[in-house]
Amino acid sequence: MTMRRPLVVIAVLVCTGIMYGTCLCVPFVYTYSAAIALLCLSLLRGEKKIPFCDVFLCAAVFLCAGAIARNQQAFSSRHFCRYLQFQSDDYIFKGYVASEPYVYAGKVSFVLSVTEMQQDAFWYRCCGNLYVCLRTEGKLECGDALIIKGKARRMCGSLITQGRDLRSFRKFQGQALRCTEATIIKRHGLNPAYPFKRFALKFRARLKNIFFRYIPLPAADVMSALVLGERRSIPLALNRAMVKTGTVHILVVSGFHVGIVTAVLIGTLKSVKVPGRIRLFCVIPALCFYCVVVGCAASVVRATVMASIFLCAGFFRREEDVYNSLAAAAIVILSINPRQIFDVGFQLSFASVLSIAYFYPRLSSFLRITCVRPGPLRYFLRACLVSASAWFGTMGLVACYFRIVSPITVIANLFIVPLASLATASGFLILGVGAWCPFLGRSFGLASELLISLMLAINSVFIKIPLAYIYLR
Amino acid sequence: MGIFTRQERNAIVFAAALALLGAGLDCLYKKIPAARGIRLASERQMKTNINEADMRALMDVPGIGNVTARRILEYRQRIGRIQDLEELRSLKGITPKRFERLQEQLAVE
Structure with a gap:
């Protein structure tokens, strides 16, 4: 008998294996050895099927994922953390800008992929990611090679982001330390391994300029988030307002x-x-x-x-x-990146799709939506069911991470999601024609501004409804 | 049998409707500048209302920590309602530079 959904079984085993490897303190050697042993046993099929062959294979996949996750937690022998002594002295790091630099309030923050560090006049070849925040006059881009000087500190554990403190958030992104009071000593070229990412980020910046050319602020910031995923320019007040109505997705x-x-x-x-x-x-x-x-x-x-x-x-x-x-x-x-399993974006994304895929067909057949006439009412009910299905699957996660429950979510999504869809589609139209037809670009831009303004106005109305959202302690 | 498929026809209709809407809005805004009022509603959403924000909402604003948020809430409780953002300059800990940054994030309603 063949399995209909083998990838689902493998995915479940991988997820549970990663959680086992990350959360339980079983030494890597034991997990790794057991995974190899079970893999060898599962391969001993021959002509006669050995009992529990598939069980061995599943266990091997589980332990393999656990071993990989456990291995990723440990710093390599060349990680720069092993050379630090956390004194007040400054350290000098050499590396490449590994992320898109973010500029705010005169400071630029980015992740530095460290290749060398200097201590006591000696240079050590090392590796690791360092979160850097500094003031600089020039413009930095992904892939720039830098030598910086600053103090290495642990991440602050008190700030909250995405429902967890900043230290564990950064840890799951692979950044264990931050560099404070940093200055750039030297910029010396580009990392040849980053051309594709650099080109993609430059391309995104050009697309964003098209939005800012044709769409007035603040709608242009929202459109950048809708189409290009540029969420950092979205004010926290707006983000919070959309979390309250459950429409931040x-x-x-x-x-x-x-x-x-x-x-x-x-x-x-x-x-x-x-x-x-x-x-x-x-x-x-x-x-x-x-x-x-x-x-x-x-x-x-x-x-x-x-x-x-x-x-x-x-x-x-x-x-x-x-x-x-x-x-x-x-x-x-x-x-x-096995750590992604603990990322709230990963969990919400998969939970919502899974719950829609599971609940929507069942609810639809139970309520006999296909028999409903007229067509617009049937479409409206389908939209309600999709919204409700997604809400069932994500309600627990939202309550856990953001400490909020939004009963208004299902209704709010019925109004805001279609407007957001129209705005997104118009955003793509602007990108398609804005470069060569300013008149059409301007027309689409004004229409997009209206759609986004309507969306935000409706969101502000829903927030004011009593019991639209409830904060959990 | 037409030239376009159903999806292509829908896409063309959508693009044409959007272009007409944009052109109409452009004409309207030129004749009646007050019609841009809907933009103010969206701009208000981008900022935190200083008179309605609780501790959590104030601490979400970059530049406002635990201490500053508490001072703002105490000030608001004392005077009842903040009429102008300039009143925040009188609070301890809010320097002119910091106030400039906060002005972009806060609104009075």
């Missing part, structure tokens, strides 16, 4: 955006009579590029992997399965 690039990009690309290639196979080989890399441009968040990586699987399924005449595709996306993300 519209500010995250996800499946809808990937769907628009896919539809536009396929439609364009079809119109110029590109054959099906070549279309596939054009669309999937374009989706991957879009994923890098918007920052490779868990939600957009999930959507990109699922879209790629669905496209390939159609091409290879295989049956699509949303659970298998979701599992494949989880395996891809966790194989790159």
Whole structure:
């Protein structure tokens, strides 16, 4: 008997293995040895099936994921932390800017991928990520090679972000330390390993300029978040307002955006009579590029992997399965960074899709939505069910991380999500025509501003309804 | 049999409707500048209302920590209602430079 959804089983084993490896203090050697032993046992099939062969294989996958997660927790022997003594002296670090620098209030913050550090007049080759915040006159870009001087400190444990303190948040992003009172001693070229990411970030900056050219502030900031995933320019007050109504997910690039990009690309290639196979080989890399441009968040990586699987399924005449595709996306993300399983964005993204995929068909058949007439009422009820299904799956996580419950979520999403969808689609139109037709760019920009303003106005109305949101202690 | 598929037709209709809406808005804003009032509603959402914000909302504003938030709440309790953001300059700990940054994040309603 063959399993219908093998990837789901593997994904569950990988997730539980990562949690086992991260949360339980079993030494790496024991986990690793057990994984190898079980893998060897599972391979001893021969002509006669050995009992529990598949159980050994599952256990091997589980322990393998645990070993990888456990290994990732430990610093390597060359990590710069091993050379630090946390005295008041300044250290000198040499490395490359590994993230997009963020400028705020005259300071720029970024992650420095350290390659060397100096201590007592000696240079040590090392590795590791360091969070840096400093004042600088010049503009920094991803990939810039820097030598900086500053004090190494542990992350502050008191600040709260995404429902957890900053120290554990940064730890799960691979940044154990921060550099304070930092100054740049020297800039010496570019890291040749970063050209693609650098190009993607420059491309994103150009697209963002198109929005700022045609859409007035503050709607341009919201549009940048809707289409390009640039959420850092969204004021906290607006973010908080949307968390209260449970509609903050519209500010995250996800499946809808990937769907628009896919539809536009396929439609364009079809119109110029590109054959099906070549279309596939054009669309999937374009989706991957879009994923890098918007920052490779868990939600957009999930959507990109699922879209790629669905496209390939159609091409290879295989049956699509949303659970298998979701599992494949989880395996891809966790194989790159197992710590993502603890990221709230990862959890919410997968929980919402899973709950929609599970609850919506059941609720739809139970309530016999297909028999409802007229068509607009049926469409409205379907939208209600999708919103309710997503709410069921994410309510617990939102309550846990953000300490808030929003009963108004289902109704608020019915109004705000369609407006956000129209605004997102108009945003893509602006990007498509704004570069070569200023008149159309301006028209689309004003229409987008109206849609975004309506969306925010409706959000502000919903917040004022009694018991729209309840803070948990 | 038409030239366009159903999806292509919907996309073209959407783009045309959006362009017409934008052109109409442009004309309206030129004739009646007060029609841009809806933008003010969205701008208000971008800022924290100093008269309604609780401790948590105040501490979310970059530049306001635990101590400053408490001082603002005590001041608000004392005078009842803040009429102008300039009143914050009189609070201890709010320097002119800090006030400039807070002005972008706070609003009085």
